[in-house]
Structure formats: structure tokens, C-alpha cells
Amino acid sequence: MNKLKNTLLNDSFNRAYSSVFSILIGLLFGLIILMISNSDQAVDGFVIILKGGFSTGAKGMGQVLYFATPLILTGLSVGFAFKTGLFNIGAAGQFIMGAFAAVYIGVKWTFLPAPWHWIVALIGAAVVGGLWALIPGLLKAYLNVHEVIATIMMNYIGMYLANYLVKLTVYDSKKALSMNVAETAVLPKGGLDQVFFNHIGTTKDMSTVNGGIWIAILIAIVIYIILNKTTFGYELKACGYNPHASKYAGINDKRNIVLSMVIAGMLAGLGGGLLYLAGANGRHIKVVDVLAAEGFNGIPVALLGLSNPIGIIFSAIFISYITQGGNYLQTLNFVPEVIDIIIACIIYFSAFALIFRNILPRFIKFRKEKKAAKAEEQMETTTAAEVEVEAQVKEEGSDKE
């Protein structure tokens, strides 16, 4: 019992608890909205949201993981920047530039043999994403341009540039999408094709999920180690907490700002690579003047995962899960944007995380104090005889020693 209480008082548990609490409130809010819009089917609709990817069995769960992959990376991008005191709102631009680089290499560099082709394409995606974040990083470090504004501008520039480059080089005008990447550039399945498929008669209806999810999880672990187990990560975090103190301690704050941004950009760019190197039935780059949603959804993923790389894996899968559920909502004539409303609500409440974080420990402490007070009362009412007995027992105990 005591152990349980200690875990409840434990800080990291408490933080996770506040996220769960926000999620519950967000879901409740979603239910209310469903009720208002169509009370007859509200409960059915809510069940569909909760069932998420499971609605279409194993293939659906595969899709959840496929769309969670880029979210993990953009979430890591935003979360990593958060930890180092920067707000990277530019994951969308870094993501789409990385995506273009990966698709370009995937389509054009067919001279590369099988495993190297997709590896080089992924590296290309990360490098281009990193370069895209280098500019706001330099502007922030040396010219004091606020990174929020700089990365927003880079988002739009990246979107238009990616559209232009896709149309120029790897455009399939029949489908109005980017071309399929070469077979050698498609990410290997990583054993997941054995799990995530549905049977339709004798044929297998495959999910698009591939080894990208393994890479994403691996990267999350690497980022966790960098942030928590290395001097480099410690310096980056120190700059985030207090740039003046860390400068005083001899840390090169300008270099660290640039490095943080570049690493964040590399993560987002890699996310673009992982999503689009997925064969003919995977996603393709659409040439539209809309910022990549995966980039912006990195923000809720990071907030919900409390910027902790391991937490981000779970929050990305959760966001992907209910988004898939939202797509199935259309069968009941509900609008899938309900999911975005729910996510917005979750984030709004996670902004008060501090308050949730304080309520539970206070409540437990209060109960403890109450119990202690009760125990004291009992002590007072115990008879003198009992006290004597107790004293004797104590004496015996001390004699034995």
C-alpha cells in the first residue's frame, strides 16, 4: 500500500497522470460534442473513436503504426527543441523538405543497391531537414530573431519550394502526386507484414506499415540517451533552463542553440523520409499549398508525451490511433474533425498540467495527515494501563538487545 502511494507521489508518474487526465477530459468533451451534433448516434460514434484502428482489425492497427511513425519523429523534433528551450513550430517545413529529399533520392538514384538505397534516402532526408532548421538556428543564435517567427517563415518557404521541386523533378502528372520510389528505396517490412494484414478470401489485404516504426522507436531511444546520459545532452538542456547560467559555466550557448535546431530539423526531416519511402500503396507527396499536418501534429504529440522521448512514442501512437478512429466516424455521418477538436481540448488542458500535477500529491498528503491526526486521537484515548504495557514491551525489547 505504501509502495503504491510512493509511486503516486513520484514526480514522473504524476506527470504521466496529468497527461492521462487531460486525455480523459478531452474525450469527454468529444462525447459532449457528438451528443450535441447527433444525440442518437453519439454513443456509437464515441465507441468508434475509442476502438480507433481496431475497427478494421489487424490491418487497421498496422495503419495506426504507419501513421504514428512520422508523428514520433516530428514529436521528437518538437520535444527535443522544447527540452533545449526552443519552440520548433517549423517541423512542417523540415518534414516536407526531408520528404522531398527522400523521394528524390528514392526515384532518381537507382544506381544504389538495395539496402543502401533506402539508407541513403533516409540520410538525405535527415540532412535536408537539418539544413532547413539550420537557418532559423543561426538567425536565433547570432541575430536574435525569435525562432517561432523564423521557423513559421521557413514552413511556408519550404512548402512552396518542395511543391516547386516535386513538380520539377519527380512529379507524376497523371495522378497529380509524386512518383513511386524505386523498389530498392522502399523500407523493408521488418517482420511486420507477418502480423498486420486482413484475410479477404484467400488473399492477404496488407497494411502499409513497415520497418520505419522500428527505426522511429530506435531513434527515440537514441534521443533519450543523448538527452539524459551524455554531457552533450546535459549542456543542451542547461542552455534551455538558464542560458545565462550555462554561459557563465563555460557552455557555448550560441553553438548549442544552432545544434539543437539542426538536430530537431534532422528528426523532422527523417520523419518525412520514413512516411514517404513506402512503396506504391503508401503515401505520396501531394502538390498543394497546405502545410504538412504531420509537422503541426508533432506539437500535440510532444506536449502529450511531456517532451520525454519514450513518452512521445506512446503519445504518437495514441494520436494516430484516435485519428484513425476519426476516419471511420464518417460511416455514421459524423465529421472526422471531431478528433482535431478532441486533440485541441487535450492540449488545452495539458497546458494546466501544473495544476493537475499539484492536486494529486496534495490530496494524498491530506489523507495522510488526516490519518496521522486520527492516530494521535487514538493515542490520547488509550488507557494508562495500555501505555504501561507498551512501555514494558519496549523495555523487554531493549533488554534483548
Next chain:
Amino acid sequence: MSILFLVFQQTMFFSIPLLIVALGGVFTERSGVTNIALDGMMIMGAFTSIFFINQMQATMSGQSLLLIAILIATGTGAIFSLLHAYAAVNLKADQIISGTALNMFAPAFAIFVARMIQENGVQQINFANTFRIQSVPLLGDIPVIGGLFFKNAYITTYLGFVILILAVFVLYKTRFGLRLRACGEHPHAADSVGINVYRMRYAGVMISGALAGLGGLVFVIPTSTNFNATVSGYGFLALAVMIFGQWRPLRVLFAAFFFGLMKTIASAYSVIPFLSTSDIPSDIYKMVPFIATLIVLAFSSKSSQAPKAVAIPYDKGSR
């Protein structure tokens, strides 16, 4: 000459909403609360007011309809901004996070409601543009100036300038403005002389919400005939304009015009003689305003004059 008029009028259509929203940003940041939800507030204001126009245009039209829509947009923005104010002031929450939440909420809400309420189930809300003034009587006949300012105009353009003058007056010539600015620079000092910091910050956020809501409507009316749950990231651009304008109304005016001109070049280059002959693709032109803003920011940010206490929740107990 007609090209000059066209470019100038286009520049107005792009700059006035930026000016209005960026002035809203000035009020909220000067009170010490950062508001990156300007974009969401624009969407909410545009959504309710355009929806109102959509519903009422059968019975009303012209300037009276527009005036009521302006009131609705302003009110919606102010009410929606209360969510941000409550989080930022009362709950001392992270202002960036709560702003992000509102930015996500607004377009989702607009699409959701539009698809639920409209009979055909689409997310676009159409409206007939009956608000254009062909030529203002008398003033429109003045040579050159009449063509620049008083033809093919909307009352929202003039409203933008009225708001600018009001903003300068309120911020620098009234007791309220002085107190508001004090809360953004040093809230503890302001509190010690009896100013209610919470109330001032609420006022700042609500003014920004009202102006952002209005800006949403002002942006959509001249540039489109339907509202599609987006203001093309104008709220974020307004933030950049505010920083470029160094949190001062008159410099914000200059910044908004600079950006509006860039945007006009990006969208109307095909009618500008010496640009239409070059074979630069349209995507490159679309980047121009953003690249220009980045360059300008790079040169103007070194000596930033941001309010000192911006984005820091006010806690009476802290020192």
C-alpha cells in the same frame, strides 16, 4: 497608371487585415501575454461573421450587413480569446501551449460546424460580395488620390486606419494605455501602485481577440467568395509583422504595408509588366513575402524591444 492603382488596391487588401491583427498583437504583448492563437481567433471571427452573412444575405445586403458582420466578428474573437486569457492569467499556464490548442481548435471547429449545419454538408461557406464601394462620392473624383484610396474600396480599409489612430491614442495618451504597458514591462511595480494586473492582462488579450476576429473577416471579404476554415496563416504573419514593427503601432503600419506589397507582388506578378515577362515559376513568387520578412527580421531583431514581462505568468508571490 491603372496597374499602379490595381497594385495599390491589392496591397491594401493584404495589408489592412495584417495591420488590424498585428495591432491586436501589440495590445496583448504590451500587457504581458503572448498570443500565438491570433490565427485561430481570426478563423473564429471570420467563421461566425461569414456564416451570418451567408444566412442573412437573402434579406439584407451592402454596408449594413457588413457592419453587423463586423460586430459579430469582433465579439466572437473577444469571447474566444477568454479561453486564452483564463489559461494564461488565472491558471498561469504555458501561453504557447494554450495558444497552440486554440489554433488547432478553431479550424476543426469551423469545419465541423459548417459541415454539420449546412444542408449540403460541405465545409466552404459561400457569400455574395455586395460590399465593394465602386467610388466614394466626391472623394473618388479627386485625381490620383481618389483612384488610390477611394475607388474599389471597402469600409474595412478605412476601419483599419481608424483602429490604427485609436490604438496610438489609447496606448500612449490614456491612463489605461499607460497601465497596460506597465503590466507588460514590470507587473510587480504596476501591482505595487494599485493596478490590477490580472484585469489589465484580460483587457489586453480580449482586445487582441476582438481585433483578430475582425481581421479574419477583413481578410476574407475582399480576397474570396467563400470561407474555407482558413486564413492562410495570416495570424502567424501578423505576429511577424508585430515583431518587425517592434511592438509600436506606427512601425506596425509600415511593416504591414511592406508585407502587403510583397504579397501583392507574389500574387499579381502576372499583370505587372516587367515581372510577367520573366519565366520565374509562381511557386518562387509565393515564397517572396516570407523570404523578405526573414531578411528584414534578420536586420531588425538585434535590438529587440519586446515587452520585458511578455509570456511570463504574473505571480504575486514571486520575486
